[in-house]
Amino acid sequence: MPALPDEQHGTRNKVARSILDHGPSTAAELAERLELTQAAVRRHLDALVAEGVVEARAQRVYGARGRGRPAKVFALTDCGRDAFDQAYDQLAADAMRWIARSAGGGERGEAAVAAFALARVEAQTERYRERLAHVAPQDRARALAEALTEDGYAATARSAPASTGEQLCQHHCPVAHAAQQFPQLCEAETEVFSRLLGTHVQRLATIAHGDGVCTTFVPRGPADPAGQSTAQTTTASASTAGRNPA
DSSP states (O other), X not given: OOOOOSHHHHHHHHHHHHXXXXXXXXXXXXXXXXXXXXXXXXXXXXXXXXXXXXXXXEOOOOSSOOSSOOOEEEEEOHHHHHTSSOTTHHHHHHHHHHHHHHTTSHHHHHHHHHHHHHXXXXXXXXXXXXXXXXXXXXXXXXXXXXXXXXXXXXXXXXEOGGGSEEEEEEOOOTTHHHHHHOTHHHHHHHHHHHHHHTSOOEEEEOGGGTOSSEEEEEEOOOOOTTSOOHHXXXXXXXXXXXXXXX
Protein backbone atom coordinates (compact mmCIF):
# COMPACT_ATOMS: atom_id res chain seq x y z
CA MET A 1 0.00 0.00 0.00
CA PRO A 2 1.43 3.42 -0.89
CA ALA A 3 2.54 5.73 1.91
CA LEU A 4 -0.42 7.74 3.16
CA PRO A 5 0.72 10.94 4.91
CA ASP A 6 -2.31 12.71 6.38
CA GLU A 7 -4.85 11.82 9.05
CA GLN A 8 -7.46 10.74 6.51
CA HIS A 9 -5.05 8.31 4.90
CA GLY A 10 -3.98 7.11 8.34
CA THR A 11 -7.58 6.15 9.03
CA ARG A 12 -7.68 4.40 5.68
CA ASN A 13 -4.73 2.29 6.79
CA LYS A 14 -6.61 1.43 9.99
CA VAL A 15 -9.54 0.21 7.89
CA ALA A 16 -7.23 -2.03 5.86
CA ARG A 17 -5.48 -3.30 9.00
CA SER A 18 -8.82 -4.10 10.63
CA ILE A 19 -9.75 -6.24 7.62
CA LEU A 20 -6.39 -7.98 7.87
CA ASP A 21 -6.82 -8.70 11.59
CA HIS A 22 -10.49 -9.74 11.49
CA GLY A 23 -11.00 -11.08 7.99
CA PRO A 24 -13.59 -9.99 5.39
CA SER A 25 -15.83 -7.41 7.06
CA THR A 26 -18.98 -5.43 6.34
CA ALA A 27 -18.98 -1.65 6.47
CA ALA A 28 -21.12 -1.86 9.61
CA GLU A 29 -18.63 -4.15 11.36
CA LEU A 30 -15.73 -1.87 10.44
CA ALA A 31 -17.61 1.20 11.64
CA GLU A 32 -18.32 -0.40 15.03
CA ARG A 33 -14.78 -1.72 15.37
CA LEU A 34 -13.11 1.59 14.52
CA GLU A 35 -15.77 3.82 16.15
CA LEU A 36 -16.50 5.61 12.88
CA THR A 37 -19.72 6.32 11.02
CA GLN A 38 -20.67 3.89 8.27
CA ALA A 39 -20.61 6.78 5.80
CA ALA A 40 -16.99 7.55 6.71
CA VAL A 41 -16.01 3.88 6.46
CA ARG A 42 -17.64 3.58 3.05
CA ARG A 43 -15.64 6.56 1.76
CA HIS A 44 -12.41 4.90 2.88
CA LEU A 45 -13.52 1.57 1.41
CA ASP A 46 -14.30 3.21 -1.93
CA ALA A 47 -10.77 4.66 -1.98
CA LEU A 48 -9.20 1.32 -1.02
CA VAL A 49 -11.18 -0.46 -3.73
CA ALA A 50 -10.02 2.13 -6.28
CA GLU A 51 -6.41 1.54 -5.18
CA GLY A 52 -6.81 -2.22 -5.54
CA VAL A 53 -6.15 -2.80 -1.83
CA VAL A 54 -9.57 -4.29 -0.99
CA GLU A 55 -12.38 -5.85 -3.01
CA ALA A 56 -16.10 -6.28 -2.36
CA ARG A 57 -17.58 -9.76 -2.41
CA ALA A 58 -20.69 -11.60 -1.24
CA GLN A 59 -20.44 -12.78 2.35
CA ARG A 60 -19.66 -16.47 2.63
CA VAL A 61 -22.18 -18.28 4.85
CA TYR A 62 -21.48 -21.57 6.63
CA GLY A 63 -24.53 -23.65 7.45
CA ALA A 64 -28.12 -22.60 6.78
CA ARG A 65 -28.54 -19.26 5.04
CA GLY A 66 -31.26 -16.87 6.14
CA ARG A 67 -33.61 -15.00 3.86
CA GLY A 68 -32.52 -12.08 1.77
CA ARG A 69 -29.38 -11.28 -0.12
CA PRO A 70 -26.07 -11.98 1.66
CA ALA A 71 -24.32 -8.92 3.05
CA LYS A 72 -21.45 -7.42 1.08
CA VAL A 73 -18.08 -7.82 2.75
CA PHE A 74 -14.73 -6.25 1.97
CA ALA A 75 -11.59 -8.39 1.82
CA LEU A 76 -7.94 -7.62 1.15
CA THR A 77 -6.66 -8.32 -2.35
CA ASP A 78 -3.26 -9.89 -3.00
CA CYS A 79 -1.98 -6.36 -3.52
CA GLY A 80 -3.37 -5.33 -0.14
CA ARG A 81 -1.78 -8.28 1.61
CA ASP A 82 1.53 -7.50 -0.06
CA ALA A 83 1.48 -4.17 1.80
CA PHE A 84 1.84 -6.12 5.03
CA ASP A 85 4.82 -8.30 5.90
CA GLN A 86 4.90 -10.79 2.99
CA ALA A 87 8.21 -9.81 1.43
CA TYR A 88 9.70 -13.29 1.86
CA ASP A 89 6.71 -15.11 0.33
CA GLN A 90 8.32 -15.37 -3.11
CA LEU A 91 11.52 -16.62 -1.52
CA ALA A 92 9.55 -19.44 0.14
CA ALA A 93 7.98 -20.45 -3.18
CA ASP A 94 11.38 -20.40 -4.92
CA ALA A 95 12.87 -22.57 -2.16
CA MET A 96 10.12 -25.18 -2.47
CA ARG A 97 10.48 -25.31 -6.23
CA TRP A 98 14.19 -25.97 -5.70
CA ILE A 99 13.37 -28.75 -3.21
CA ALA A 100 10.98 -30.37 -5.69
CA ARG A 101 13.54 -30.24 -8.52
CA SER A 102 16.35 -31.54 -6.32
CA ALA A 103 14.22 -34.54 -5.36
CA GLY A 104 13.70 -35.41 -9.01
CA GLY A 105 10.38 -33.69 -9.69
CA GLY A 106 7.05 -35.46 -10.15
CA GLU A 107 5.72 -37.47 -7.22
CA ARG A 108 9.14 -37.52 -5.54
CA GLY A 109 9.31 -33.75 -5.74
CA GLU A 110 5.81 -33.37 -4.31
CA ALA A 111 6.65 -35.77 -1.47
CA ALA A 112 9.81 -33.81 -0.69
CA VAL A 113 7.84 -30.55 -0.53
CA ALA A 114 5.25 -32.22 1.74
CA ALA A 115 8.04 -33.43 4.06
CA PHE A 116 9.51 -29.93 4.17
CA ALA A 117 6.09 -28.38 4.87
CA LEU A 118 5.48 -30.76 7.78
CA ALA A 119 8.95 -30.19 9.21
CA ARG A 120 8.37 -26.42 8.99
CA VAL A 121 5.18 -26.45 11.08
CA GLU A 122 6.44 -29.14 13.46
CA ALA A 123 9.22 -26.76 14.45
CA GLN A 124 6.47 -24.65 16.05
CA THR A 125 4.55 -27.62 17.40
CA GLU A 126 6.62 -28.22 20.52
CA ARG A 127 6.27 -24.61 21.62
CA TYR A 128 2.53 -24.68 20.99
CA ARG A 129 2.19 -28.05 22.74
CA GLU A 130 3.81 -26.62 25.86
CA ARG A 131 1.37 -23.72 25.67
CA LEU A 132 -1.63 -26.08 25.48
CA ALA A 133 -0.37 -28.71 27.95
CA HIS A 134 -2.33 -27.40 30.93
CA VAL A 135 -5.33 -26.02 29.02
CA ALA A 136 -8.69 -27.79 29.22
CA PRO A 137 -9.71 -29.45 25.92
CA GLN A 138 -12.63 -27.05 25.40
CA ASP A 139 -10.25 -24.07 25.65
CA ARG A 140 -7.46 -25.34 23.43
CA ALA A 141 -8.69 -23.75 20.20
CA ARG A 142 -8.68 -20.30 21.80
CA ALA A 143 -5.28 -20.88 23.37
CA LEU A 144 -3.90 -21.98 19.99
CA ALA A 145 -5.39 -18.87 18.38
CA GLU A 146 -3.56 -16.70 20.91
CA ALA A 147 -0.27 -18.48 20.17
CA LEU A 148 -0.78 -18.13 16.42
CA THR A 149 -1.53 -14.43 16.81
CA GLU A 150 1.78 -13.93 18.59
CA ASP A 151 3.43 -15.48 15.52
CA GLY A 152 1.71 -13.02 13.17
CA TYR A 153 -1.33 -15.01 12.00
CA ALA A 154 -3.96 -12.66 13.51
CA ALA A 155 -5.97 -15.69 14.68
CA THR A 156 -9.27 -15.92 16.52
CA ALA A 157 -11.51 -18.74 17.73
CA ARG A 158 -15.29 -18.49 17.81
CA SER A 159 -18.27 -20.79 18.15
CA ALA A 160 -19.27 -22.54 14.95
CA PRO A 161 -22.88 -22.47 13.68
CA ALA A 162 -25.24 -24.68 15.72
CA SER A 163 -22.58 -24.80 18.46
CA THR A 164 -21.16 -28.04 17.09
CA GLY A 165 -17.63 -26.87 17.70
CA GLU A 166 -15.41 -23.89 17.05
CA GLN A 167 -13.94 -22.15 14.05
CA LEU A 168 -10.24 -21.34 14.30
CA CYS A 169 -9.69 -18.39 11.94
CA GLN A 170 -6.34 -17.10 10.71
CA HIS A 171 -6.83 -13.66 9.17
CA HIS A 172 -3.27 -13.35 7.95
CA CYS A 173 -0.91 -15.81 6.29
CA PRO A 174 2.69 -14.72 5.67
CA VAL A 175 3.12 -17.39 2.96
CA ALA A 176 -0.26 -17.12 1.22
CA HIS A 177 1.20 -16.86 -2.29
CA ALA A 178 3.49 -19.84 -1.70
CA ALA A 179 0.59 -21.88 -0.30
CA GLN A 180 -1.41 -21.12 -3.44
CA GLN A 181 1.29 -22.89 -5.45
CA PHE A 182 2.11 -25.52 -2.83
CA PRO A 183 -1.02 -26.70 -0.93
CA GLN A 184 1.22 -29.01 1.10
CA LEU A 185 1.80 -26.02 3.40
CA CYS A 186 -1.89 -25.88 4.31
CA GLU A 187 -2.16 -29.68 4.57
CA ALA A 188 0.76 -29.88 6.98
CA GLU A 189 -0.60 -27.09 9.15
CA THR A 190 -4.01 -28.77 9.33
CA GLU A 191 -2.39 -32.06 10.35
CA VAL A 192 -0.46 -30.37 13.15
CA PHE A 193 -3.60 -28.58 14.38
CA SER A 194 -5.28 -31.97 14.69
CA ARG A 195 -2.43 -33.28 16.81
CA LEU A 196 -2.35 -30.23 19.05
CA LEU A 197 -6.11 -30.08 19.60
CA GLY A 198 -6.60 -33.82 20.00
CA THR A 199 -9.32 -34.15 17.39
CA HIS A 200 -9.71 -34.46 13.63
CA VAL A 201 -10.10 -30.89 12.39
CA GLN A 202 -11.42 -29.85 8.98
CA ARG A 203 -10.11 -26.96 6.89
CA LEU A 204 -13.11 -25.07 5.49
CA ALA A 205 -11.40 -22.18 3.72
CA THR A 206 -7.95 -20.78 3.02
CA ILE A 207 -6.51 -17.42 2.07
CA ALA A 208 -4.45 -19.25 -0.55
CA HIS A 209 -7.67 -20.21 -2.36
CA GLY A 210 -9.03 -16.68 -2.23
CA ASP A 211 -11.36 -17.09 0.75
CA GLY A 212 -10.04 -14.06 2.64
CA VAL A 213 -9.47 -16.02 5.85
CA CYS A 214 -8.17 -19.49 6.74
CA THR A 215 -10.98 -21.24 8.63
CA THR A 216 -10.53 -24.55 10.43
CA PHE A 217 -13.47 -26.35 12.04
CA VAL A 218 -12.67 -27.86 15.43
CA PRO A 219 -15.41 -30.25 16.63
CA ARG A 220 -16.24 -30.46 20.29
CA GLY A 221 -15.28 -33.72 21.93
CA PRO A 222 -13.06 -35.26 24.62
CA ALA A 223 -9.36 -35.83 24.05
CA ASP A 224 -7.18 -38.45 25.68
CA PRO A 225 -4.46 -37.42 28.19
CA ALA A 226 -1.82 -37.45 25.45
CA GLY A 227 -3.70 -34.70 23.64
CA GLN A 228 -4.60 -36.83 20.61
CA SER A 229 -7.82 -38.68 20.01
CA THR A 230 -7.95 -42.26 18.80
CA ALA A 231 -9.69 -41.16 15.62
CA GLN A 232 -7.00 -38.61 14.91
CA THR A 233 -4.22 -41.14 15.51
CA THR A 234 -5.79 -43.42 12.93
CA THR A 235 -6.38 -40.59 10.46
CA ALA A 236 -2.88 -39.21 10.80
CA SER A 237 -1.29 -42.63 10.38
CA ALA A 238 -3.31 -43.38 7.27
CA SER A 239 -2.59 -39.96 5.86
CA THR A 240 1.16 -40.30 6.39
CA ALA A 241 1.25 -43.80 5.00
CA GLY A 242 -0.76 -43.38 1.84
CA ARG A 243 -1.50 -39.81 0.82
CA ASN A 244 -0.41 -38.22 -2.41
CA PRO A 245 0.51 -34.62 -1.52
CA ALA A 246 -0.33 -33.30 -4.98
